[in-house]
Amino acid sequence: MITDRRVFDEDFVPRQLQHRGDEMSVLAWAFHPAARRDPARNVLVHGPSGVGKTVLVRHALERLREGADVPTAFVECMGRSTAAILREILDDLGVDVAANTPTADLEVQLRERVDRPTIVVLDEADGLPELDVLRYLVEADDVAIVPICHDAPDWLARTDDVVRQEFSGPSSRELPLSRYSVNELANILEARAENGLRHDAVDREQLETIADRVAGVARFGIQSLRAAAEIAAEREHTAIRSPDVRDSFERARRRIRAANLDSLPFHHHVLYEIIRRGEVMTSPEIHERYEAIADDVYRGRDQTPIGERSRRNKLQKLRDYDLIDWDGENKYREFWVRDETLQSPIEVNAPVDEM
DNA sequence: ATTCCACGGGAATCGGTGGCAA
DNA sequence: TTGCCACCGATTCCCGTGGAAT
Numbered sequence: 001m002i003t004d005r006r007v008f009d010e011d012f013v014p015r016q017l018q019h020r021g022d023e024m025s026v027l028a029w030a031f032h033p034a035a036r037r038d039p040a041r042n043v044l045v046h047g048p049s050g051v052g053k054t055v056l057v058r059h060a061l062e063r064l065r066e067g068a069d070v071p072t073a074f075v076e077c078m079g080r081s082t083a084a085i086l087r088e089i090l091d092d093l094g095v096d097v098a099a100n101t102p103t104a105d106l107e108v109q110l111r112e113r114v115d116r117p118t119i120v121v122l123d124e125a126d127g128l129p130e131l132d133v134l135r136y137l138v139e140a141d142d143v144a145i146v147p148i149c150h151d152a153p154d155w156l157a158r159t160d161d162v163v164r165q166e167f168s169g170p171s172s173r174e175l176p177l178s179r180y181s182v183n184e185l186a187n188i189l190e191a192r193a194e195n196g197l198r199h200d201a202v203d204r205e206q207l208e209t210i211a212d213r214v215a216g217v218a219r220f221g222i223q224s225l226r227a228a229a230e231i232a233a234e235r236e237h238t239a240i241r242s243p244d245v246r247d248s249f250e251r252a253r254r255r256i257r258a259a260n261l262d263s264l265p266f267h268h269h270v271l272y273e274i275i276r277r278g279e280v281m282t283s284p285e286i287h288e289r290y291e292a293i294a295d296d297v298y299r300g301r302d303q304t305p306i307g308e309r310s311r312r313n314k315l316q317k318l319r320d321y322d323l324i325d326w327d328g329e330n331k332y333r334e335f336w337v338r339d340e341t342l343q344s345p346i347e348v349n350a351p352v353d354e355m
Numbered sequence: 356a357t358t359c360c361a362c363g364g365g366a367a368t369c370g371g372t373g374g375c376a377a
Numbered sequence: 378t379t380g381c382c383a384c385c386g387a388t389t390c391c392c393g394t395g396g397a398a399t
Contacts, residue, residue, distance in 0.1 A: 083384065098374055102383060283361060310388055312362070330361055330396060 001233040001240075007196030008226040010219070014191060017059050019184040020052070026175050027060035030144065034117040035068030040144035044167055046152040047177030050217035053148050056177065057121055064119075071118040077133075078124035085133050086110060089120055107136045114140050121146040126155060134163045152176070179216030186211040188218060189225050197229055202240045209245055223252035257342055260321040267306055268314050269344040270297055275324055276337040276344075284331055287311065 006012055017024065030041040045053050061072050073092035075085050086106040090097050095113045097106060120137055125147035137145050145166070149155040152174055156164055166172065180188065186207040193202050202225070210228070214220040228248035232240040261272065274289050275281055281289075287308055294305035306314075315335070318324045323342075326335045 081385070098383095101374090306387090307389060308361095309363085309390080313388090316363085331359095332397085333361075 001198055001201055001229045002196060002226070003198055004196040007192050008222055013055055013058065014195075016191075017052075017056065018188050018191065019180060020056055020059075020177075023056055023175060023177060024060060024063075026173055027057065028063070030146075030173060031060060031064045031070070031119060034070040034119060034144070035064065037116055039117050039142060039171070040070075040119050042145045042167055042172035044152055044155070044172070044174045045146060045148045045177065046150060046155070046174070048150065048179060048217075050219040051177050051179055052218055053177055054123055057123075057146060057148060061119070061121070071114075071116065072121070073118070074121045074123065076123050078126070082133050085122075086136065093118065110136055111140050114142050117142050117144070119144045119146060121148065123148045125149040126151075134159060138162060138166050180211070180218060181216065182208055182211045184211075185214070185216055185218060185221050189221055192222060192225060197225075200239060201229060201232070206240060206242070206245050209242075210248070213249055220252060220256070223256060224248045227251040227255070254339060254342065257322055257339055261323055261342065262345060264317070264321070266301065266303055266346060267310070268318055269346045270294075271311060271314050272318055272323060272337065273344050275335050276340065276342075280334050280336045282331055282335070283333055286315075286335060 002008075027043060030043045032040075034040040045057060047053055058074070061074065064070055065072070071093050073089040075088045075092070077085055080088075083103045083106060086103065087097055087101075090106065090109055090113070093113065095109060097109060101109075118140075120143055122133070122145065126149045134145070134147075137143050147155065156167065167174075186204065189207045189210060190204070193207070206228070207225070210221055210224050214224060224245075225248070228240050228244045231247055231251065232244040235241075235244065237244065261269070264272075270293075271286065271290070274286055274293075278285065278289065290305070290311065298305050315324065315326075319326065322338060324335055324337050326333050328334050
């Protein structure tokens, strides 16, 4: 059924971007001056997750570089320090810096080594730790800044006047990306099917069903199509049938969650299992349970149990990853796992019994 | 009105890594 | 080679905030 697995990979970049023509024009307008050694423009790219913000900007940069030699940097900001981000920008621009260069020196390097129009993309700019990076980039004259974030007003509100000024002038634009319509996403899935599935494995109506069900989130739609093909193959269908599509969403969502859980360290797994085995729990119950089993669970490991404050951070992370959720406030906040059947792959041998 | 307490931002701290200069 | 410095990621410590209980 599946003829090319890579087509469904998370980081697969299709040759042709569909339904983003207007957006590509905006980026071309912003980037193109750099090809003539004129300053490029700032673009604030924003929109909900899973709509292809990163892929879009990467595409635009590739287009630009096909026709011109423009220095560019593309940095993942989430969870990185100011120094780490500056370091990677310099690295992308071909400047060698030592791993322990002080942050202040990095800033000087940035200003001195940028001697012609340059484009710096800050992916996941919601996660920018401080404003320092932005100020440094604003002060470096020839640098155009392209932050990618979820919520533009919110992002701008958290910056300062200097940065806001930079993004409100005529030499900058906001570029909102919306979710795909059912028809658009179905077209995108059709292209994936043509490249990655056997001919006639899926029909248009089924693709539209998937596109509708995933509410325009491309990432989820692509994983669902993949799951539908797998399920059809397991059931020895020669093509995807409606029941296969119906059962694909659960598998896709579950797979995304399992991958998320897999990527987290041990502490998260302990907390996840405590919540999963305890039905619905409140914070004090979770902490109490943690204290009770911590000695046993961590015995023989090189890690030691963590304090309450850290546990709160881990719980937040588990929620960000769609693994748990909660409702309510204070000690009445209740926690539960999103999928009871998803167990931690790590053996957290907490006693199952009494709470 | 006062007390209790979970929350979550931010500063301080710790152990480890890697340049660099004496 | 040795000591020093800056960084990093993870964690703990500290504390203001605000809702609920008393």
